[in-house]
Each structure stands twice: as C-alpha cells, then as structure tokens.
Amino acid sequence: MKRRILTGERPTGPLHLGHFVGSLSNRVALQDEYDTFIIIADVQALTTNFDRPEALAGDVRQVALDNLAAGLDPGKVCIFVQSMVPAIAELTVFFSMFVTVNRLRHNPTIKTEAAAYGYTDMTYGFLGYPVSQAADILFCRADLVPVGEDQLPHIEITRFVARRFNELYGKVFPEPDAMVSRIPRLVGLDGAAKMSKSMGNCIYLNDEPASVREKVMSAVTDPARIHKTDPGHPEICTICAYHAAFNQGEHEDIVSRCRAGAVGCVACKKRLLEVLEAFLEPMRERRLGFSSRRVLDEILESGTERARREGEATLGMVRPAMSMDYFSGKGLE
Numbered sequence: 001m002k003r004r005i006l007t008g009e010r011p012t013g014p015l016h017l018g019h020f021v022g023s024l025s026n027r028v029a030l031q032d033e034y035d036t037f038i039i040i041a042d043v044q045a046l047t048t049n050f051d052r053p054e055a056l057a058g059d060v061r062q063v064a065l066d067n068l069a070a071g072l073d074p075g076k077v078c079i080f081v082q083s084m085v086p087a088i089a090e091l092t093v094f095f096s097m098f099v100t101v102n103r104l105r106h107n108p109t110i111k112t113e114a115a116a117y118g119y120t121d122m123t124y125g126f127l128g129y130p131v132s133q134a135a136d137i138l139f140c141r142a143d144l145v146p147v148g149e150d151q152l153p154h155i156e157i158t159r160f161v162a163r164r165f166n167e168l169y170g171k172v173f174p175e176p177d178a179m180v181s182r183i184p185r186l187v188g189l190d191g192a193a194k195m196s197k198s199m200g201n202c203i204y205l206n207d208e209p210a211s212v213r214e215k216v217m218s219a220v221t222d223p224a225r226i227h228k229t230d231p232g233h234p235e236i237c238t239i240c241a242y243h244a245a246f247n248q249g250e251h252e253d254i255v256s257r258c259r260a261g262a263v264g265c266v267a268c269k270k271r272l273l274e275v276l277e278a279f280l281e282p283m284r285e286r287r288l289g290f291s292s293r294r295v296l297d298e299i300l301e302s303g304t305e306r307a308r309r310e311g312e313a314t315l316g317m318v319r320p321a322m323s324m325d326y327f328s329g330k331g332l333e
C-alpha cells in the first residue's frame with residue numbers, strides 16, 4: 001500500500017510562483033509515489049474572511065484549477081473541499097479538548113499572522129485553526145505533509161495531537177512528517193522577502209504573457225548597478241533568485257557573469273522571461289483542459305465524496321477508541 005500525503009491551501013485568491021516553489025512542485029513530483037489528498041481549506045479561509053463567505057465559491061474553483069494546471073492528475077489525486085467533509089469538523093472538536101490555549105498562543109505562525117492582520121483580540125476560530133488543520137491532516141490518517149516552512153509549527157501541533165490522542169485513547173493515528181521544499185522561499189518582485197498576495201508583488205500562475213513580461217521587466221534588481229558593466233551583486237537580486245528557482249542549469253553561470261559585469265540586467269530579465277514562459281505555457285494549456293465548470297465540479301465532487309468516506313472510516317476507529325460508539329449495531333451510525 002502506498003503511503004499517504006495530505007496538503008493544500010486556503011482558497012483566498014489565485015496561486016503564484018511562490019506557492020509553486022514552496023509546495024505545488026513537491027506535491028506534483030510526489031503524486032505517483034504517494035496516495036495524495038489535496039484539501040481546499042475553505043473553513044480555514046473563514047478565519048480571516050468570515051465576513052465575506054460569498055467569495056469562497058469562486059476561490060475554491062480557482063485554487064482547484066491552479067493545482068490541476070500545475071500538473072496534478074485528477075485520476076491519481078483526491079482534490080476535495082474541507083467544509084464538505086463532516087469528519088474534519090467532528091475531529092476538530094474532539095482534538096480541541098486536549099490542546100491548551102497556551103500551546104496555540106505560542107505558535108509563531110499564528111503570532112506573525114495576528115500581527116500582520118492587526119488583531120489585538122483573536123477569535124476562537126483563528127487561534128484554534130491549527131487544531132482544525134490537525135483534523136485536516138489526520139482525518140485521512142496521512143503520513144506526510146509537503147508544506148512551506150511557515151507551516152512547520154502547525155505540523156508540530158498535528159504531531160502532538162496524533163501522539164496525545166493515541167496515548168489517551170489507543171493508537172488510531174500515524175504521526176505525520178512535514179516535508180519542506182528544498183528551494184528557499186521565493187522573494188517578491190519588489191525584492192521583499194516573500195512573494196505574497198497582500199504585498200502585490202506576485203507573478204500568478206494564471207498571468208497572461210503580457211503581464212508576466214511587464215512584471216519581470218520592471219522587477220527590482222541590484223540598485224547599485226547603473227551601467228551593465230558595473231559588477232553586480234546577484235545575492236541581493238530578485239531576478240537572480242528566480243533564475244536559481246526556475247533555471248537551475250544556467251544559474252551559476254549567470255551569477256558569475258553578473259559579478260563580472262558581463263551580463264546586463266535587461267538581458268538577464270529577457271532570459272528569465274523565456275524560462276518562465278516555457279514553464280507557464282504548458283500550465284495555461286492544462287488549465288484550459290479543466291476550465292469547463294462541469295469538468296471541474298465533477299473532479300471536486302468525486303474527490304469530496306472519497307474524502308467523506310475516508311473520514312467516516314476514521315471516525316469508525318475514533319469512536320470506539322473513545323468509547324463513544326454508543327449505539328453500534330443498533331442501526332444508528
């Protein structure tokens with residue numbers, strides 16, 4: 001039997017190159033070797049968007065399409081919607097009984113996000129979403145979770161939940177391992193440490209060629225370089241970081257020519273554009289193949305159906321372990 005992967009994202013807008021480098025590329029590479037579940041975490045999106053749930057329907061489809069365009073094969077992987085798998089909500093409640101508030105308060109990702117959103121007081125759902133994320137992962141008893149490094153504190157909590165549940169009630173869950181992308185986090189077009197939607201410094205997987213061109217040509221490079229013969233500092237250059245991520249074969253050569261003042265920023269950007277287009281164009285084609293509403297909804301519905309069955313099977317182990325299978329055999333499930 002294949003080992004199982006669970007990963008995914010919140011549907012809060014289109015995915016960008018940072019997502020690809022940080023997690024999509026991993027899950028695409030692993031889909032043959034592992035039984036893969038991809039969660040579209042719409043409930044988790046509500047932690048910050050509870051006042052506009054009407055945006056979710058479009059964003060759920062967008063994220064599903066981005067995953068399919070990136071190369072996930074719906075014949076192999078199970079893509080599903082979180083809110084439609086009742087077992088996840090049920091497990092969240094059980095797990096929340098033994099995860100302390102202090103453990104959640106000390107989670108560095110929660111702290112960073114709360115500061116970024118300017119929360120002075122956190123909702124119960126926001127503070128507790130790592131518990132819900134543990135249920136996202138454990139409902140299908142996943143073994144491996146490919147994620148960006150910002151998710152590591154959440155996977156730590158998931159491991160704690162699995163361990164503690166097994167100690168308290170008997171062994172039901174594997175203790176899943178995180179798997180972090182080998183490529184470091186992608187910088188933004190403006191040179192900021194992170195490509196992120198809120199900073200408006202992204203190239204999206206569904207950007208049109210003209211838009212990719214404009215973004216690349218106006219990206220921040222090495223501000224100390226005025227003439228193309230000035231020696232460059234590739235270690236601080238955005239474009240160079242993108243070459244490292246998407247053009248490994250030529251990266252070293254580009255670095256040394258930049259240092260020597262032998263390649264100018266414009267030429268370096270043009271080469272990157274070719275490389276990015278060679279990568280984005282097949283994605284656009286795959287996206288087209290899935291873009292009919294009927295095709296996409298069928299993929300999501302059958303994935304969600306399978307996830308519901310997995311969740312029921314897990315609850316079928318959780319309830320007896322907790323001695324809460326009160327009516328078993330009496331026709332009530």
Ligand code: TRP
Pocket residue numbers: 006007008009010039041044133136137145147151
């Ligand atoms: N927290 C993840 C993010 O913000 C999304 C997510 C929800 C997730 N549930 C998950 C990731 C389970 C991995 C496993 O991107």
